Each structure stands twice: as structure tokens, then as C-alpha cells.
Amino acid sequence: MNQELLMKLSECVEFGKINLASPYPPTMKGQPGADEYTKEALEAGAQPSEILDELVAAMGKVGQKFTENKIFVPQMLLSAKAMSAAMAHLKPFFASGAVQRKGTFIIGTVFGDLHDIGKNLVAMMVEGAGWEVIDLGIDVKVEKFVEAVQQHPGAALGISALLTTTMVNIQPVIEAVKAVSPDTKIIVGGAPLSAEFAASIGADAYGKTPQDDIVWLDTLIA
Amino acid sequence: MQTWKTNFEETKQHYLNWWNHKGIVLTMWEHLQKDGAPYADVAAPAPHKDMNQFWFDPQWRADYLHYTMSRNSYMADILPVANTQLGPGSLAATIGADLEGREDTIWIRENAGFDGNIRFDENNKWYQLHLDLLKACKAKAQGNYLVGCPDLVEGLDTLASLKGPDNVLMDMILDPDRTLEQLQAINDVYFKVFDDIYDIINVDGEMAFCYFSIWGPAKTSKLQCDISIMISPEDFRIFALPFLKQQCDKIDYTLYHLDGVDAIRHLDALLEIENLSAIQWTPGYGQPQGGSPQWYDLYKKIIAGGKSIMANWVTLDELQPLLDNVGNQGLHINVDFKSEKEIEQALRIVEKYR
Numbered sequence: 001m002n003q004e005l006l007m008k009l010s011e012c013v014e015f016g017k018i019n020l021a022s023p024y025p026p027t028m029k030g031q032p033g034a035d036e037y038t039k040e041a042l043e044a045g046a047q048p049s050e051i052l053d054e055l056v057a058a059m060g061k062v063g064q065k066f067t068e069n070k071i072f073v074p075q076m077l078l079s080a081k082a083m084s085a086a087m088a089h090l091k092p093f094f095a096s097g098a099v100q101r102k103g104t105f106i107i108g109t110v111f112g113d114l115h116d117i118g119k120n121l122v123a124m125m126v127e128g129a130g131w132e133v134i135d136l137g138i139d140v141k142v143e144k145f146v147e148a149v150q151q152h153p154g155a156a157l158g159i160s161a162l163l164t165t166t167m168v169n170i171q172p173v174i175e176a177v178k179a180v181s182p183d184t185k186i187i188v189g190g191a192p193l194s195a196e197f198a199a200s201i202g203a204d205a206y207g208k209t210p211q212d213d214i215v216w217l218d219t220l221i222a
Numbered sequence: 223m224q225t226w227k228t229n230f231e232e233t234k235q236h237y238l239n240w241w242n243h244k245g246i247v248l249t250m251w252e253h254l255q256k257d258g259a260p261y262a263d264v265a266a267p268a269p270h271k272d273m274n275q276f277w278f279d280p281q282w283r284a285d286y287l288h289y290t291m292s293r294n295s296y297m298a299d300i301l302p303v304a305n306t307q308l309g310p311g312s313l314a315a316t317i318g319a320d321l322e323g324r325e326d327t328i329w330i331r332e333n334a335g336f337d338g339n340i341r342f343d344e345n346n347k348w349y350q351l352h353l354d355l356l357k358a359c360k361a362k363a364q365g366n367y368l369v370g371c372p373d374l375v376e377g378l379d380t381l382a383s384l385k386g387p388d389n390v391l392m393d394m395i396l397d398p399d400r401t402l403e404q405l406q407a408i409n410d411v412y413f414k415v416f417d418d419i420y421d422i423i424n425v426d427g428e429m430a431f432c433y434f435s436i437w438g439p440a441k442t443s444k445l446q447c448d449i450s451i452m453i454s455p456e457d458f459r460i461f462a463l464p465f466l467k468q469q470c471d472k473i474d475y476t477l478y479h480l481d482g483v484d485a486i487r488h489l490d491a492l493l494e495i496e497n498l499s500a501i502q503w504t505p506g507y508g509q510p511q512g513g514s515p516q517w518y519d520l521y522k523k524i525i526a527g528g529k530s531i532m533a534n535w536v537t538l539d540e541l542q543p544l545l546d547n548v549g550n551q552g553l554h555i556n557v558d559f560k561s562e563k564e565i566e567q568a569l570r571i572v573e574k575y576r
Contacts, residue, residue: 016395022396023396024395024396071454072452072453072454072457073391073452073453074391074392074394074395074452074453074457075395077388077391077392078392078395078396081392112324112326114329114331116386116387116388117386117387117388117452120388163327164507165326165327191482191506191507192506192507192508193508194508197508
């Protein structure tokens with residue numbers, strides 16, 4: 001019974017079925033979504049950690065399909081929404097310590113830049129991969145990044161920029177964060193960035209797609 | 223029209239040819255300062271008090287533009303056009319988004335209270351600013367240069383400015399009918415605002431756009447759908463193509479701004495727009511720029527599809543190979559000029575192909 005529910009839940013996340021009311025995908029219209037199946041699975045006695053594993057695996061498939069251009073951002077957003085709907089039921093178990101996240105990931109768009117779509121996508125996908133995400137928002141000043149890193153020791157940091165004029169603002173953030181917390185691992189991303197640029201400003205990694213961030217974060221805890 | 227550009231008639235002919243998929247336009251992105259004396263003794267305006275004045279004070283900005291226009295070079299096909307941009311996508315501000323002027327750009331801030339209805343209000347302060355700025359610039363220009371059409375932007379990009387890109391992308395799937403209604407409403411507002419602007423800035427029917435170095439003998443615009451890098455070709459055909467077609471049908475001369483490698487997947491759909499005149503290619507940061515051999519096949523495909531091309535940030539040493547490989551019919555080349563001497567060098571190369 002639990003296995004069947006978990007399989008349905010996995011499908012909901014993979015194909016972006018948020019809840020009963022959601023009309024997408026058309027083939028699942030009128031059926032329960034990730035919201036209902038998670039609730040049902042918990043009531044049926046499924047372990048929260050089992051559910052989380054299922055969700056993470058489903059989001060892994062989503063990330064892979066996105067990387068291969070089999071799906072695009074709208075479909076990925078709906079999968080992430082379905083994931084969030086499921087995660088809402090697991091929150092009490094995270095709070096009690098019954099389920100452990102992989103770690104904490106702080107993310108923000110660098111100061112001077114008000115774009116948020118790329119940052120939001122990465123935040124949703126990383127959360128879906130089992131990490132706690134602290135989203136600092138857009139136009140984030142150096143001090144706010146530093147403060148967040150100090151408040152969350154051991155957290156990894158992601159910094160986003162979408163413009164050539166604002167990508168240069170990432171380096172002062174990296175320098176300030178490394179000055180107070182040299183061991184903090186930092187990944188950067190955004191349309192104008194490259195692996196070479198990331199290396200030149202002292203970042204530990206460059207993420208071209210959300211999946212790159214997830215793969216890199218997993219190496220930190222391997 | 224007697225402007226500060228002495229060879230404007232020749233340049234106009236180059237543009238007319240180019241819109242008709244013939245010949246070469248040689249120009250640059252915006253301007254560089256001319257050598258020698260300015261065209262007129264124009265005093266510099268007092269320094270701007272803050273970024274609000276720099277961007278949003280019509281009189282100060284008209285004075286500033288008049289000063290810079292009196293000192294720009296208009297060699298080759300560089301256009302005498304004052305850049306009146308009010309942010310990349312200022313149409314959104316006329317229907318509820320907000321503008322925020324900063325040092326390097328104007329940001330379009332989404333409308334937190336957007337209720338899904340696209341409403342145009344003649345009293346909207348940003349709409350009024352568009353009109354006030356253009357009128358002030360036109361009065362100052364006195365026919366010495368053209369006043370460019372601000373970078374309005376349309377379609378999905380404008381909807382994203384109103385309610386955020388995430389919401390637009392999800393609504394395309396969750397509420398496609400409503401999204402299509404909103405896109406039609408945006409196009410309706412676009413035509414109203416564009417026509418109002420055209421009425422102010424046109425000179426004998428001619429107009430120019432603030433960016434992308436385009437001039438036309440009638441209504442002329444740059445079109446785009448930057449958010450298309452995030453959507454499938456199927457969704458582009460549903461949510462972008464019909465509205466772009468409407469624009470191309472109503473506006474006499476149109477240039478589509480194809481931005482980024484991930485946007486190339488929509489090229490086949492764009493080439494199906496019968497009345498689209500030209501396509502501009504922006505490779506994006508981290509990619510070889512417009513003169514690179516990497517894009518020759520892309521340019522050839524666009525030309526074979528019956529559209530003219532615009533290649534941007536071409537370097538001097540890339541110019542001749544570009545012409546040799548892509549041909550000399552329907553090319554608008556923006557060279558990254560640093561001086562008038564470089565313009566002369568480029569002209570010597572291009573003359574051999576005209």
C-alpha cells in the first residue's frame with residue numbers, strides 16, 4: 001500500500017501534479033496530487049524519511065530531463081511546486097529531527113541585480129534535493145551574505161547574477177565571506193557567468209543549471 | 223530633414239535596401255564622440271542631482287541628450303538618434319509596473335498588487351513620462367537629430383514584468399486561456415502606446431528606435447521574447463508567435479531581437495512570420511560575439527529564410543571574413559568602434575562589397 005502511494009507521489013512530482021485542484025498535467029486531471037498523496041502516505045504509516053527519499057529521487061529525474069531539454073522551465077517549476085506541496089507535510093518532522101536534511105544552502109542574487117528567476121529555480125530544485133534552503137532574495141548586500149553565513153555555520157552558499165554589469169559584484173561577496181568563514185563553499189551561477197569567471201573570482205564552483213548545483217552540493221557531503 | 227548627419231540620405235537608402243534584404247548597413251551600437259568641433263555650441267547641463275533626475279526629469283534629460291548628440295560621430299551609417307530609453311521594457315510601467323532608476327540602468331519592478339487585469343490609464347505617471355520626455359527631446363532636437371522610440375517591449379516579457387517570470391511560466395500551463403487573454407490585452411496597449419509615441423517622434427513619417435540602430439521610413443520597431451529561452455518550441459508557437467505576427471502585420475518595419483543560444487530553437491517559428499523584416503542575433507556573454515565564424519550558418523539560415531540580419535559587436539578583423547562568408551545582401555553590421563579612424567577603416571572594407 002505504502003509502496004503504491006509512494007510511487008504515485010513520485011509520479012506527481014516528476015510530472016508536476018501539485019494537488020487535486022491543479023489541471024496539470026492533463027492526463028492526471030481530477031486525480032490527487034503530491035499534496036494529497038503525501039498526507040495519505042503519512043496517515044498510512046509511511047516513514048517521513050521514505051517519503052523524502054522518494055521526492056528527492058523524483059526531483060532528480062526532473063533535473064535530468066531539464067538538462068537533456070526534454071522539459072523546460074515551466075514544467076520544472078510545476079514539479080518544484082509539487083515537491084513543495086509534499087514538503088509542507090514533512091516540515092514537522094524536520095523540526096523534530098525525525099528527518100534530517102542533507103545540509104543548509106544559502107542563496108541570493110547579488111547586490112545591484114534584481115533578477116530572481118534563476119535564483120528561484122535553483123532554490124526550489126536544491127530544496128527538492130533534500131537541502132534546507134535559506135533564500136536571501138534579490139539585490140543582497142555583502143553584509144547580508146556574511147551575516148547569513150555566520151548564522152548558519154557549515155552552510156554552503158550560492159550567489160546569482162544575470163547581468164554583465166552585476167556579475168562583478170560577486171567577487172566582493174566571496175572575499176567578505178571567505179574572510180570570516182574560509183571553509184564556506186561557494187557556487188556561483190547566472191546567464192553571463194562561466195566556469196572560468198567563477199574560478200577567477202575565487203568561487204569554489206560554477207553552476208550552469210540547477211542540476212549542477214545539486215550534483216556539486218552532494219559532493220560536499222559525500 | 224537637415225540633421226547633424228551630413229550623409230543621412232545615403233544612410234537612409236542603405237536602410238531601405240537592408241529592410242528589403244539587400245546591401246549592407248555599417249553602424250555601431252549607440253555612438254562614439256566625434257573628432258573635432260561639435261555640430262553646435264551646446265552647453266552641458268548642470269550635473270544631475272540624483273538618478274531620478276538623470277532618468278526621469280524630461281527637461282534635464284532632453285538637455286543632456288542634446289549636449290551629447292551635438293558631439294557624437296555620425297559617420298558611416300551611424301544614426302543621429304537620441305536614446306530615450308526608460309528601461310528595457312517600459313511598456314510594463316504604463317500598465318502597472320514600476321520603474322527604478324539606478325546608476326547603470328532602469329529596473330522594471332513587478333507590480334505586487336497585480337490582479338491579472340491589464341488596464342491602461344491615460345493618467346498613468348510613467349505613460350505621461352514617456353510622452354513628456356519625447357516631447358521635450360523633440361523640441362530640443364529642432365530637426366538636428368531624431369528622437370528614438372523607447373524600448374517598450376511586449377508580450378510574455380511584459381507580462382513577466384507585471385507578475386514575475388515564475389508566475390508567467392506556470393500560468394502558461396495552469397491557466398493558458400487567461401494567459402492568452404492577458405497577452406492580447408498587452409498587445410492592444412502596445413499598439414496604443416506605440417502609436418502615441420510615433421505621433422510625437424516621427425518626422426515626415428520616418429522614425430528610429432532608441433536601441434539596435436534601426437531607422438525606417440514608416441513605423442519601425444524591435445520585437446523580442448527574451449523569456450523564450452525558458453520555454454519549449456511548442457509553447458513559443460502558442461504564447462509568443464501569434465502576438466509577434468500581429469505586431470509584424472501592423473508595424474511596417476520590424477526587427478526581432480534573438481537573444482541567447484537557447485533562443486535559437488525558436489528560429490524556425492520566427493522565420494514563418496511573413497511580415498517580419500529582419501532578425502538580430504545576440505550570442506550572449508561568454509559566447510563568441512556577432513562576427514564569429516561560429517554564427518555564419520545561423521546568418522545564412524536567416525537570410526535563406528527571407529529575412530535580413532543584424533550582427534552585433536563585430537570586430538574590425540572579423541568584418542571582411544563575415545562579408546566573404548555570409549555575403550553582401552541584407553547585412554546590418556554593428557562594429558564595436560572605438561574611434562572615427564576605425565570607422566574609416568571599416569568603410570574601406572565595406573565599400574568593396576557594395
